[in-house]
Amino acid sequence: MIRKIIEIQEEKCNGCGLCASACHEGAIGMVDGKARLLREDYCDGLGDCLPQCPTGAITFVEREAAPYDEAGISRLRQWPCQIKLVPVNAPYFHKAKLLIAADCTAYTYADFHRDFMKGKITLIGCPKLDGADYSEKLTEIIKNNDIRSVTILRMEVPCCGGLEMAVKKALQNSGKFLPWQVVTISTEGQILD
Structure with a gap:
């Protein structure tokens, strides 16, 4: 063609x-x-x-x-993508729209790449499995970079509350006022809010 x-x-x-x-x-x-x-x-x-x-x-x-x-395109724009592995300062954070997603969301929501990752820098993690409080690292990323917005993508399960709380704490501790949103995915792979 x-x-x-x-x-x-x-x-x-x-x-x-x-x-x-x-x-x-x-x-x-x-x-x-x-x-x-x-x-x-x-x-x-x-x-x-x-x-x-x-x-x-x-x-x-x-x-x-x-x-x-x-359909076959990965939307991942940087490496690494695990919250515990990403550097606090990296060129890809300049004017970035952040997607901070629970690990399980990529497996549960079929169009994760197309609907959520496109045009965003993706950070993934699971505070329950990693045994970590991401809030300090996320605070430094938001504070020290020109971040444009933050989308939190979580599952409806209680353990994902830890990720949401860490991001909210980081936003508050960064001293910046950024547009942000929380999107919750059901265990059946549907968007709940």
């Missing part, structure tokens, strides 16, 4: 990787120090990568390309 897709001019690429970080679909990767379109079926044709390129190496073209396949 003929569609709009990005094209990367390798000779202009300086290897900074900003385009790969900006590509929410994971279509762009770094190969031998240069940006490459790795999966044309992952390129949505919206061009989030274009304004990030300092050398003008990326342009739009209309050409024969595999159709965009949103």
Whole structure:
């Protein structure tokens, strides 16, 4: 099919990787120090990568390309994603919308990636299994970075209350007033609120 897709001019690429970080679909990767379109079926044709390129190496073209396949795309934008493993300061926190999710939500809610992770930095954890109070680390992440919003994704089960309480405490202790919301998933995989 003929569609709009990005094209990367390798000779202009300086290897900074900003385009790969900006590509929410994971279509762009770094190969031998240069940006490459790795999966044309992952390129949505919206061009989030274009304004990030300092050398003008990326342009739009209309050409024969595999159709965009949103269904198979991971929305994870950073690694690691476990709350206990993420650094307090990382470039991906700049102007980030945070999704702080209970581990079980990704297994219970079938469209977790599409409906909740898209466009967000995802942090996952389970205070019951990790035996941790995440509030201090989350406070430092929120306080020391330009966070735009926070979504708490939890299960309806009582143990997920620990995650919600930790995030609320972190928001309060950070001294920042950010938009935030809590979304609760049932054990059957439905959104309750």
